Amino acid sequence: MYDTIIVGAGPAGLTAGIFATSRKLSTLVLDAKVAGGQLKFLYPTKVIHDYPSHHHIEARKLAELLIDHARESGCDIHENEEVKILKRTEEGLSITTDKGEYESKTVILALGMGLFEPRKLGVPGEEEFYEKGVYYRIRSAELFTGKRVLFIGGGDTALEMALSLVDVADKVYLAHRKNMFRAMETNVEAIEKSSIEVLFNTEVKEIRGDNVLTEAVVFNNQTEEDTTLPLEVVIINIGFSPKLENVQDWGIDLEKKSIVVTPDMRTSMEGVFACGDIVAYPGKDKRIVTGCGEAATAAISAYKYIKKPYWA
Numbered sequence: 001m002y003d004t005i006i007v008g009a010g011p012a013g014l015t016a017g018i019f020a021t022s023r024k025l026s027t028l029v030l031d032a033k034v035a036g037g038q039l040k041f042l043y044p045t046k047v048i049h050d051y052p053s054h055h056h057i058e059a060r061k062l063a064e065l066l067i068d069h070a071r072e073s074g075c076d077i078h079e080n081e082e083v084k085i086l087k088r089t090e091e092g093l094s095i096t097t098d099k100g101e102y103e104s105k106t107v108i109l110a111l112g113m114g115l116f117e118p119r120k121l122g123v124p125g126e127e128e129f130y131e132k133g134v135y136y137r138i139r140s141a142e143l144f145t146g147k148r149v150l151f152i153g154g155g156d157t158a159l160e161m162a163l164s165l166v167d168v169a170d171k172v173y174l175a176h177r178k179n180m181f182r183a184m185e186t187n188v189e190a191i192e193k194s195s196i197e198v199l200f201n202t203e204v205k206e207i208r209g210d211n212v213l214t215e216a217v218v219f220n221n222q223t224e225e226d227t228t229l230p231l232e233v234v235i236i237n238i239g240f241s242p243k244l245e246n247v248q249d250w251g252i253d254l255e256k257k258s259i260v261v262t263p264d265m266r267t268s269m270e271g272v273f274a275c276g277d278i279v280a281y282p283g284k285d286k287r288i289v290t291g292c293g294e295a296a297t298a299a300i301s302a303y304k305y306i307k308k309p310y311w312a
Contacts, residue, residue, distance in 0.1 A: 002026045004302045005095055005104040006075075007083050010037020012276030012291035013110030014066040017075035019299035020108075025306065027075045028104070030097060032082035035070075036063030037112050039288075042137045046160045049186060051288055062288075086250045086272070093271055106302040109259060109267070109274040110295060111247070113240040121152065121236060125207030125216075133213025135235050138164065144233055146170050150216055152204060153237035154178055159187040161237060166194050173229060175202040175218060207234055255280050265298035271305060273298040 004020050006013045009031035020027045033041055039048075044060035051062060071077060078099075085096035092105045118136035120126060126134055138144075141164055149169045151162040154176035162174045174191065179200045181188050191198065205217040205226065216234055219226045244257055253260045253268035258280030265273045275294035277286050284290075304312040 001091065002028050002102065002104040003306055004028075004106045004108055004299070005030065005093075005102055006108045006110055007031075007086075007095075008037065008110035008112055008276065008278075009035035009067075009070075009077055009079070010110060010112045010276065010291075011039060011063075011066055011288050012112070012295040013037070013108070014070040014075075015292040015295035016108045016110055016275060016299045017070045017077075018066075018073050019296045020302060021070075021073040021075055023299070023303040023307075025299075025303060028102060029070065029075050029077045030081050030083055030095075031077070031079050034079050035067045035077050036060065039063035039066075043157060043161055043164075045138050045141045045164050046157070047164060048288065049160075050184070084246060086246075086269075088270065105271065105306050107272045108265075108295075108298045108302060109247075109252075109272065109278060110276045110291075110298075111244075111259075111274075111278040113277050117241045117243050118236065119239045119241055121204055121238070123204050123206055125209070125213075126236075129207055129209055129213045129234075132211070133209060133231075133233055134207060135233065136237070138235065141165055141168050144169050147232040148230060149173070149233040149235060150175060150204075150218075150229060150231050151235050151237065152176075154181045154183065155237070155239070156183040156187055158237040159183045159191055161235065162196055163187075163190055163194060166196060169233075172196045173199060173231075175199040175204070177201065177203045177221060204234070258284075263297075264301040265294055266301060273301050 003025035006016050006029045009029050017027050017029050039059040040063040046059045047056050049056050081097045081099045083097050093107050095102045145168045148171045150173040174196050201222045202218050205219050208215050216229050259274045259278050261279045267274050275298040276291035
């Protein structure tokens with residue numbers, strides 16, 4: 001019987017583990033993929049500029065620091081173990097994974113964006129050239145050395161990923177279907193100062209090639225003019241669609257594919273808390289530091305639920 005089981009080993013889940021163990025709660029952290037979450041799996045080479053105490057740090061390095069801190073604090077971390085069932089029992093909560101069963105007094109859901117199902121463009125050639133020129137994440141910047149690359153997206157992640165290849169790629173394009181980015185001003189300024197060619201009001205019409213990708217047809221959604229770009233790589237970053245089938249079966253209240261929480265990060269199920277990108281509340285902002293703050297609150301709320309200290 002654990003004091004708390006944390007589902008998800010991204011920044012929020014790891015932070016929850018650090019705070020839970022600081023209160024001497026026995027803590028198990030489960031992740032369906034690898035510890036480190038999006039930082040390590042989706043964009044390990046991206047440079048993070050807005051995490052306090054680090055002016056700039058590579059995503060995978062930040063992930064490794066969080067993992068080391070959580071392990072040294074006493075968290076038991078299991079990777080590649082997906083949670084299938086969560087239910088209440090007479091003793092507390094029961095979790096069933098694809099590898100075993102666990103009992104806990106509380107559960108903290110730090111699921112991030114689910115199992116990282118990328119949103120797709122749905123254009124001809126996208127499926128055909130997947131992993132042969134079409135990608136949704138950057139495993140290593142060196143793989144794109146000397147290549148002509150087109151990034152699709154207008155948020156911070158798309159901009160930061162594009163910037164991470166400026167020094168290695170032969171040419172970098174950045175296409176966004178709107179006439180302005182939805183990113184932090186510092187990232188926009190960095191793009192403007194770089195050699196990246198920005199294509200506003202631009203969408204992909206078709207991805208072409210012969211066994212490997214060689215070009216993409218894009219169109220301006222204002223002028224309806226088509227342009228063919230000679231390319232070797234298209235990297236799509238237009239968001240992710242959470243896979244929440246399991247969560248829906250658990251009976252936890254959702255709102256537009258997010259878990260509804262109270263200010264102390266409680267969910268609709270007794271003893272279950274949530275934090276990070278998966279939660280929804282008025283004014284929610286999806287950033288690493290925000291998720292970590294929510295994780296601290298979730299862990300402290302779990303502690304109060306279990307220990308019921310006089311000051312709670």
